[in-house]
Amino acid sequence: MKVAVIGGGAIGLLFASFFTQEGYEVTVCTRTKDQADLLNKEGISVKTGTGEEKNYSICATVLHEYHEPPNYVIVCVKQNKLETIIGEFCHKEKFQGSTLVFIQNGMNHLVKLPTLPQDNIIAAVVEHGVSKMSESKIHHTGWGKVKVSSFRGSIELLFWERMKKYGFEVAPPEQLSGIMQEKLVANSVINPITALFGVKNGEVLTNPNLKRLAERLFEEAYLSLGRTDRQSLWSYVLKICRKTGKNRSSMLRDIDNGRETEIDAISGYVLSLGKKQGMELPYTTFVYYGIKALEQKNKV
């Protein structure tokens, strides 16, 4: 079984190590040749939350040099890089028999998937906490679930069953949107607050003033999505904060490293939902412009 993991970021490397451990033939498709060379030479090093470090031999290549049609394509790039991947890779005829798996924050990508030619398309939501230490090293700080659900076509239960030990679980297609919304809500609360205030995820709960802001951001996301499960959704957000308490969110890491963040895919998406319903979402608007301001400040 051939698995192509697209993207050499934290989640891409983590997933490549999972599939490698299961004995699948994994290729990591990177953006730069330097990273591919490094991964071919050194493999992937995974440091766990307990400090244990393991190394996995891996095959890597730059994306445009990958030609073998794989059984699975696991797309682990950010929303803002997705357009390119879909255009340059997924649409190629030789990859039309592959099953595509999309793992992105937010829900913007769902509107792009219907145009794809593949019969089987899966969307997934990741709750693992992981950060990239170098181009071949990651720190797997928080263990979580990977909720996998069909966006189009069928799901190969035997394949995913074997991945259960890494937190993977298959959800029925009718739950897909709800699962992605839950993650979106958690991201729309935790990511901008941690990035604006330079704090770890856990401080969203322990600093009472941040918690007040979190409650207001939550309320706006909850209303814009038209959900009716306020209590259990808020509990979900609190659980993610606790479970990833010692993590620095991906948005905070992006800001600290002067990279573009996923604010458009997260808070921007919530704002677009609100706008459709004529709702003003001032707290979400504040963090949206606030993160954009930090991006711009760091560029100078």
Add this chain to the structure above:
Amino acid sequence: MKVAVIGGGAIGLLFASFFTQEGYEVTVCTRTKDQADLLNKEGISVKTGTGEEKNYSICATVLHEYHEPPNYVIVCVKQNKLETIIGEFCHKEKFQGSTLVFIQNGMNHLVKLPTLPQDNIIAAVVEHGVSKMSESKIHHTGWGKVKVSSFRGSIELLFWERMKKYGFEVAPPEQLSGIMQEKLVANSVINPITALFGVKNGEVLTNPNLKRLAERLFEEAYLSLGRTDRQSLWSYVLKICRKTGKNRSSMLRDIDNGRETEIDAISGYVLSLGKKQGMELPYTTFVYYGIKALEQKNKV
């Protein structure tokens, strides 16, 4: 003519240097004996915007050891220290003939002044940009006005006329509230944004995303005060941003130095006005909790 300046902060030292230059007999009343000793030994050093540095010999003492009734008491402490000053100093019988001059951000102190026994009470608003480099050195980065107006009793025009060259100007009592509101609005926009995002005052204008947040904070302050001069008030805020563009606001400096800020006197006051009118002020609420969160974060 005896002038007591209460408070050895940036504004206190700047004003002490002004009154000393005019030949008045100035005493700076400090909180710590260390600062009083240093000021008696080294005087006040004032570096101007052009880099020029001048030194002024000064007499200093800790507050509770100051006994001589002065003609003028210039109260240059922050809102949150005002209670103590009013209780320990202004209420003493020997100071009841003095004219009190209050120079604070926000407008909270105006409700405390009516209980004072003095016949002549003045409130002032400062637009000078100044930061403290050490306990005896300040950097006078931005030249601005000091608007002085009677809160109770008469105003000694001859005294203030001599201070004109330092930007002082006397405004009629009926303008006092408007002048203080203008400064409050400027502070409620500039201070929290610069402190939250760690930027100089000028960036509120040059970073378009911060400007969007500034516009929304302005709108809330404007509405909560029930003003009807939106355009000219916004122009005033922009002017202050430009004139103090290279300054780090007092709130940013407080956050950077782990000190309590004046957020309660500024955004907290705007929120209290909004509340009285049943208005929700979400942007002001965001910065209020945001600054409180940073204060708490820095305490740990």
